[in-house]
Amino acid sequence: MKTAKPWSKTTEPLSYDQIYRYFEQVLEECLESINEFENDYYQGITSSLTHAPKIQSSKRSVSVNALIAWSRPLNELRNARSLHDIRNGKTIRDLLSEARAGTLVESISEDSCHLMQQILDKTNEHLYSKIPVLTNKIADCMNLMQQYFLSFYDIENIQDIIQKKKKEKLPDQYVETAYIYEKSRWLHIFHVNKSLKILREMQQRVEDSKGIVLSSLSRECQELAVRCDCTSLSYVFALPETYIEARRAVVGLQTWLLEDKKYTSFIQTSLKVLDEKYAEAKKMFEIGKAHLSQAEYRTDSFRIQLSKVEQENETNEKKLDELEARLETKERDYLSKRLTCEVYEDQLKKMLKEADNREDTLNNHLSIERFQQEIRQFSKELPKLKAQMDALQGRLEFFKQRKQELLALRVECKKIEHDLQLALEDKILKENELNRVISCRQTIRNIYKCRATNDLPQKIFYSLPVKSKLPGESSNDDLSKAIRIVAKYIGRDWSRLYWNLPFYPMRGKEEVSKDINSIDDKYHRGDVFRDQAVDSLGKWRRFHTRAKLDDLMQALRSINRLDILQIIDRRIVKPKQSMNDNQEEIDPRKKEIEDLNRKLNRLFEKIHTGVITVHDTYVYSKIGLDPLQPVRKHRPLVMH
Structure with a gap:
């Protein structure tokens, strides 16, 4: 199996694996350079001393051992001039000049001056020759990573958020993967730029009058100074600060590299989760819709029923008043007749008792019969009245019962409407959740399509638009039709055609x-030439941002494939021209008709203005209106 060639930033990358290997190698080289510079600074200076101090402990790092060994002679040199701190190169040069001139108050060893001179020389050497090269290498690496490591997710005001100028708005949990990577990406860029700024400014800081202030250095340098008793030797930590910041920048880029390697797989996992969430949300939405539909049907049915009962109640209210009045009349009538009947019965009993005690008279007998007749009449009427009263009372009770049922229906209707409102709110919530999942799913899907496309490195390299073709996009334009025709008939000339196709941006x-070798090695079975032609023309269309039908036809002319040109001309170009040139045919009699109408209009104007009378007869001539000349009869020629 052939191993892929290493990638350089000036050539077209074949895949992201090739890019990843390049960055791994470059960042590893940067770390090796930092370690080399650090060893050169600590061990190189220590070994150059006349009386090199012994390593105090193998368990401690090289930097700690070196700084502990340097602290005593450097502090003696500082104390000899009564300096509070050694912060810049000018102070060191003045101190060394005075030491060589012998103007210092206290005597100092030669090793102290030699050590300080070595530190000054190494600092200048690294800051002016080695650190700038390393800085540019890290900056180039970061710029390339910023170009190729894309999240395809935008965060509004991300730079202000990173710098804590604006408050962060938390994203939807379904797009957290893209959000976290994009934010992490900008954080890496921000921190690396911050470290690079420190590296670039260190040259100026070591020569400023203010110099290196220990409190402005990193926490690691401050702890190292306290541990090694070098808190008054700030200049010594100029290079260690650059090593720490450079290493921090490289480690940040390595972390970014690992995150980008995993990003596509994480996006794919998020897409799978969102597919499941979409199916679940859609199912819940359908259930919510069904519940809402049932609630609406139940509510509508109940409202219809309630409306009928309301109408019935309105009618019953009118009848109720009438029935109550009738019942009251019947009750009065019944009570009156019943009381009258009771009085008659009492009177009849008295009359019968008196009739037994005395002789029956005719008048008494008639009175008794009349009372008995009245009582019999009351006995017939009272049950009827009672029955009528009971009937009226029954109807009144029925109306009251219907009214109670109406009140119960109103209460039930309110409950059903409340249930409908709850079902509607539940449906809206589920619909919002479904729309939310759909939106997040579409976002993640677009990211995955862009990240998973095979030609993404090439598109980025040639600054082509990175956009995956979405479903539903038309592939039936003229160029697509022509590509299908060319792929069908080009045969083994596809490679010659590819050589003659134009590219913008230019491809060497x-x-x-x-490209040709890659396509040639890819296909070995089936309709090889056609597949190769389709692949090559598709690649040309992706890489040539200004691809159009004329470019393809010009390339076909260059390789003398006029047969394919004729097919394209017959099937695509001419039908299009005929459609564009299909104008309305001009009637040859149109001009004659227009002239006739114009003459008629002139005639009517003259008649209307009185220029001519209707008794005159005019004829149409080529010049205009002429009076009709009388016909002359000519004599025939007579032969004499």
């Missing part, structure tokens, strides 16, 4: 040759 001969 080496890149074109690689």
